[in-house]
Amino acid sequence: MEFNSTSGAAPCSPTTIPIVSTLASPFEAFSPVTGSGASARKPISLWPGMYHSPVTNALWETKSKIFERLLDPPKDAPPQSELLVKTPAQTRTSILYGFSSDYILREQYRDPWNEVRIGKLLEDLDALAGTISVKHCSDDDSTTRPLLLVTASVDKIVLKKPISVDVDLKIVGSVIWVGRSSIEIQLEVIQLINGKSDDADSVALTANFIFVARDSQTGKAAPVNRLLPETEREKLLFEEAEARNNLKKRKRGGERREIENGEVNRLEDLLSEGRIFCDMPALADRDSILLRDTRLENSLICQPQQRNIHGRIFGGFLMHRAFELAFSTAYAFAGLVPCFLEVDHVDFLRPVDVGDFLRFKSCVLYTEMEHPDQPLINVEVVAHVTRPELRSSEVSNTFYFTFSVRPEAKAMKDGFRIRNVVPATEEEARCILERMDAENLQPSR
DSSP: OOOOOSTTOOOOOOEEEEEOOSSOOTTSSSOTTOOSOOOSSOOGGGSTTOSSOHHHHHHHHHTHHHHHHHHSOOTTOOOOSSOOEEOHHHHOEEEEEOTTTOHHHHHHHBOTTSBBOHHHHHHHHHHHHHHHHHHHHOOSOTTSOOEEEEEEEEEEEEEOSOOBSSSOEEEEEEEEEEOSSEEEEEEEEEEOBTTBOOSGGGEEEEEEEEEEEEETTTOSBOOOOEEOOOSHHHHHHHHHHHHHHHHHHHHTTTHHHHHHHTOHHHHHHHHHHHHHHHHOGGGSOTTEEEGGGGOEEEEEEOOGGGBOTTSBBOHHHHHHHHHHHHHHHHHHHHSSOEEEEEEOOEEBOSOOBTTOEEEEEEEEEEEEOSSTTSOEEEEEEEEEEEEGGGTEEEEEEEEEEEEEEOHHHHHTSTTOOOOEEEOSSHHHHHHHHHHHHHHHHOOOO
16 A cells, blocks of 8 residues: 655545454454564554544554654754645545444444444544645655644534444545645545445535644744645635635634624623523523533543644544533533534644643533524533643633434424523623624635
8 A cells, every 4th residue: 555645646546544443352362453564663552642543543554654754753854855746636545434344343433323423533534634634744755854733723524414333434535725834634524325435415524624834843834745736626625725714814814803893782682681590580581591501511631642643632532522522511401312513613722732631611602493493502612721730721722513403302302492592791692692603604615
């Protein structure tokens, strides 16, 4: 299995990496991932980040030579002297989950409703996007020092339909756009019906990840290899990504003050009902609930097994944990099993290190009842890196998840109704309005 990653090579077909279970069967004498072709290099099971996903294990095995350079870069190696030009085809990679034949793998990914665990899938998406970014930035020169690549943001993740755990699954991804030091990777999760994925309806989930490159010695932004889209679809994806990037730059240019100045009446409308809850609770609307009464929280110490190749905590691990809390929050709020729909834009504001005390705080921000058959529950999860010895707490990530409720669960509960969420403080009201406006400004995919 080879990856073509030189600038002058002809377009190559997507590399498909088979995913197998990482747990040994009780009926076999050895794990299916343990082969006979042992080498002198350090066993991959001892590399960082190998403990939480069969996908990560397979990806690292496939690109072991590149990852070994990242783990042990040459001493005093110079940076890459000349940027290469690569095509999306040269980074295109797919991974295949053989759920229909590998029962152990199937059990590793099964949720209580016989679907794929979305939290684990989010972790896998980040791992695959990271590998693709490494492929694009590699210059195949063992004498230069490799770049440090980190997840900067997730543009959006949209679930188009439920993903069964009994049918084979494939994730396909490639680089679709590059800036000076940033890379955007698009991933599609495809459900294989009868082993085929020709039908456009087979795409079950789409995701776009943005990585940024840093010099591994100086920590400063580093230029990345250029991208040459070839097909019409690749050119269209590049143009759409360019437009999104320009829109983000304009938003950072100071639009927020203009929006806030025009929101006085909406702010007051939101706060008026919250004041009744606080001042006259007996007269409050029984179909509403205070935002603060929807909150859940959990915390953990970040362990070495959750680190990535650079020694930091995987972005996918953070998304996994945030999703599990958001799902629980929506479940406790609605009283019915939630149905995941999408993750909105996520920025990774600061890295999370091994040993950090991480706190996840969630709440239902607001609900939407425009379509009664599919009520929407919008959940915010904020990850805080807390340092008790320094009496400090900083936000690492803010995640926004959208859920509905499962149709079969809704049908079983007569008189089901989603409650309206109201803020009790101006800060909560502003947060709700900002999210509502952000959703309305989102370009459709």
